[in-house]
Amino acid sequence: MMMKTTNLLLLAAIVVFMFNACNTEPRPAIDASTLTADSLPPQRPDSNLKDPMDTASSHITRLVLNNRAGYLMEMAMGTIAQQNAQSTRVKNFGAMMLKDYTKANSKLLILSKTNHIIVPAKMPARIQSHVQEISKYNGKEFDRRYMLLMAAQHQKDIDLLEKTARTLRDTTFKDYIIKTLSLKRLHLDSANTIKNQL
Numbered sequence: 001m002m003m004k005t006t007n008l009l010l011l012a013a014i015v016v017f018m019f020n021a022c023n024t025e026p027r028p029a030i031d032a033s034t035l036t037a038d039s040l041p042p043q044r045p046d047s048n049l050k051d052p053m054d055t056a057s058s059h060i061t062r063l064v065l066n067n068r069a070g071y072l073m074e075m076a077m078g079t080i081a082q083q084n085a086q087s088t089r090v091k092n093f094g095a096m097m098l099k100d101y102t103k104a105n106s107k108l109l110i111l112s113k114t115n116h117i118i119v120p121a122k123m124p125a126r127i128q129s130h131v132q133e134i135s136k137y138n139g140k141e142f143d144r145r146y147m148l149l150m151a152a153q154h155q156k157d158i159d160l161l162e163k164t165a166r167t168l169r170d171t172t173f174k175d176y177i178i179k180t181l182s183l184k185r186l187h188l189d190s191a192n193t194i195k196n197q198l
Helices: 001-022 051-058 061-084 089-114 125-134 140-167 171-197
Strands: none
Touching: 001 089, 061 089, 061 125, 061 171, 089 140, 089 171, 125 140, 140 171
16 A cells, blocks of 8 residues: 555656646747837846856847847948948948948857847847938048947947946857957047048
8 A cells, every 4th residue: 555655656746747847948039120129128038048147137138139230230331431431541441340240240140049139130220210311421521420420339339348248257248248349449449540530
């Protein structure tokens, strides 16, 4: 009788364990394409980060989405600069933006896919409006406005990346930020030099 009771208890424990195991579903990725133009997703841990607290403390998802939007803007404006700028230096700067951010964007897409962060295919409407606005200008006026924007935007990006890096623990994203900062600082130096010579 005791053996039968023990077997029943063991069987019940196995059934409960299997039920709980089947009920644990992975957390869905954040689909940024469903967001409104000016919104960002709520912060929540991404399931496959080494330390899930990194997302909550360092806003990794927000970082990825901000950089994606910025890269799309830099590529679009770089293309426009090559067509609308008067200064050869501004045209060359635009070409550098297109080349460097196309490469950076490809790396970001791989990183976001690996970490189950879904990024939008198109730039947010607020970014698109900046692109449309700058495309209205030509010649010297374009050069002036574009380089002012590039200097200000790169400084803003650097400040945000430095702030994020101070609290970040995930080594993959920390390495990504270090490389991105190096590129942004190089671009900022170029933007300031060109802006001051126009």
